[in-house]
Amino acid sequence: MKKLISLLLTSFFLPLGAIHLHGQNREIDWSKIYSEQLFHITEVMVTDVASPPVAARIYAYTNLAAYRVLQVANVKFDHGDFLSFSQINKQVADLSLEPIQSPEFAAIFALFLVGEKVMPSGYLLKEKQAAWQEWGLKNKVITKKNLEQHLAFAKAVADQVLGMAKSDGYIQLTALNRYSPKEGEGFWYPTPPAYMAAVEPEWKTMRTFFLENLEEYKPAPMADFDLSQGSPFQIQLQEVYDKGKNLSEEEQLIANFWDCNPFKVEFSGHMAIGVKKISPGGHWIGITGISAQKVGLTFSETTYIHALVAMTLHDSFVSCWKAKYETNRIRPETVINEKLDPTWKPLLQTPPFPEYTSGHSVISSASAEILTGYFGENFGFVDSSEVYFGLPERAFDSFSQASDEAAISRLYGGIHFRDAIENGVAQGKKIGKSIWQKLEE
Numbered sequence: 001m002k003k004l005i006s007l008l009l010t011s012f013f014l015p016l017g018a019i020h021l022h023g024q025n026r027e028i029d030w031s032k033i034y035s036e037q038l039f040h041i042t043e044v045m046v047t048d049v050a051s052p053p054v055a056a057r058i059y060a061y062t063n064l065a066a067y068r069v070l071q072v073a074n075v076k077f078d079h080g081d082f083l084s085f086s087q088i089n090k091q092v093a094d095l096s097l098e099p100i101q102s103p104e105f106a107a108i109f110a111l112f113l114v115g116e117k118v119m120p121s122g123y124l125l126k127e128k129q130a131a132w133q134e135w136g137l138k139n140k141v142i143t144k145k146n147l148e149q150h151l152a153f154a155k156a157v158a159d160q161v162l163g164m165a166k167s168d169g170y171i172q173l174t175a176l177n178r179y180s181p182k183e184g185e186g187f188w189y190p191t192p193p194a195y196m197a198a199v200e201p202e203w204k205t206m207r208t209f210f211l212e213n214l215e216e217y218k219p220a221p222m223a224d225f226d227l228s229q230g231s232p233f234q235i236q237l238q239e240v241y242d243k244g245k246n247l248s249e250e251e252q253l254i255a256n257f258w259d260c261n262p263f264k265v266e267f268s269g270h271m272a273i274g275v276k277k278i279s280p281g282g283h284w285i286g287i288t289g290i291s292a293q294k295v296g297l298t299f300s301e302t303t304y305i306h307a308l309v310a311m312t313l314h315d316s317f318v319s320c321w322k323a324k325y326e327t328n329r330i331r332p333e334t335v336i337n338e339k340l341d342p343t344w345k346p347l348l349q350t351p352p353f354p355e356y357t358s359g360h361s362v363i364s365s366a367s368a369e370i371l372t373g374y375f376g377e378n379f380g381f382v383d384s385s386e387v388y389f390g391l392p393e394r395a396f397d398s399f400s401q402a403s404d405e406a407a408i409s410r411l412y413g414g415i416h417f418r419d420a421i422e423n424g425v426a427q428g429k430k431i432g433k434s435i436w437q438k439l440e441e
Contacts, residue, residue, distance in 0.1 A: 046262065
């Protein structure tokens with residue numbers, strides 16, 4: 001909270017030029033503009049049905065591009081440089097570019113350029129790039145005379161960030177061994193209704209931004225698969241089964257609010273129809289934007305916190321996915337249908353990857369640690385991230401309250417056991433605290 005108060009006081013007493021980077025139109029809410037333009041990245045990811053870890057990677061590099069533009073433009077930040085302790089710090093070479101009138105304009109254009117290259121349907125951003133140029137000219141953020149200079153600046157930074165992305169291991173994933181479900185009781189295998197193959201089984205090989213040794217963030221051991229009465233696993237299994245049949249309206253609302261399953265499929269006859277959903281990381285990127293707008297962050301601080309949260313999300317997914325494919329644990333739906341009740345169905349559709357640990361629990365608690373460190377404890381906000389997808393707003397008194405709700409929502413949804421949730425929360429908190437501690441050193 002001390003950092004937030006310092007930030008607000010500093011912003012209040014700075015001259016107009018410092019607040020708006022270059023003294024541009026006071027009517028422009030740059031924090032809101034950033035979130036609106038970033039949402040175009042989300043829209044394309046939804047179209048592509050980007051998996052949760054892939055979505056986090058896309059958010060990381062697109063937001064990093066915007067942040068890097070401001071760095072190269074020598075814009076001052078109120079916080080330290082988190083790239084200084086990043087695993088890509090050696091790739092952040094100096095770029096000698098001519099000064100530009102609007103680093104804000106170039107930052108968002110660079111975000112679009114990176115998004116165009118790292119998403120299968122990135123070509124859809126061409127239209128957004130053209131609209132952004134038109135907006136910049138119309139609002140006199142740039143001029144026709146210096147437009148090309150801004151575009152060249154953005155491209156130079158985007159190319160550098162794309163160079164970083166090319167060496168993170170993503171391109172090599174397709175050459176790795178294909179995943180085959182392990183044989184035997186207690187191991188994961190595809191679930192209804194679509195019986196999709198395992199998603200990103202080799203994601204643990206991806207380069208992280210901040211976590212140097214993934215073993216340090218390994219979760220506590222899960223309960224052994226044991227169906228005998230009173231065993232730790234049997235107790236958890238019974239809990240999921242019973243809860244699934246006795247959900248309150250509020251618990252159903254919570255489960256659906258945090259569903260964020262981009263793989264949800266509904267059937268109409270023999271036709272499979274994909275239901276558009278935001279990713280778990282996309283939900284927390286939305287919360288980040290909402291929080292930035294609430295306190296009126298400057299453009300530079302808005303890009304800073306978005307990039308930091310996005311890169312944390314990426315690392316959290318790498319850590320979580322490592323645990324998932326090392327444990328290969330069965331999903332509740334599978335074992336309940338086989339051993340307890342063949343007619344039982346979870347409220348939420350089971351995602352296509354192993355159960356332990358809970359991805360929502362890991363990435364939500366990690367994000368909450370970063371956002372709490374930045375905005376302070378007891379930071380209340382209204383989460384409207386899911387309104388676009390037809391769900392109502394929810395109010396929270398703190399980021400930790402939101403992350404705790406996201407975690408327990410997986411039990412209400414019938415797709416996770418309790419130890420995957422609780423140990424996932426501990427795993428995510430350790431990740432978030434570790435990254436934030438490095439910022440304060």
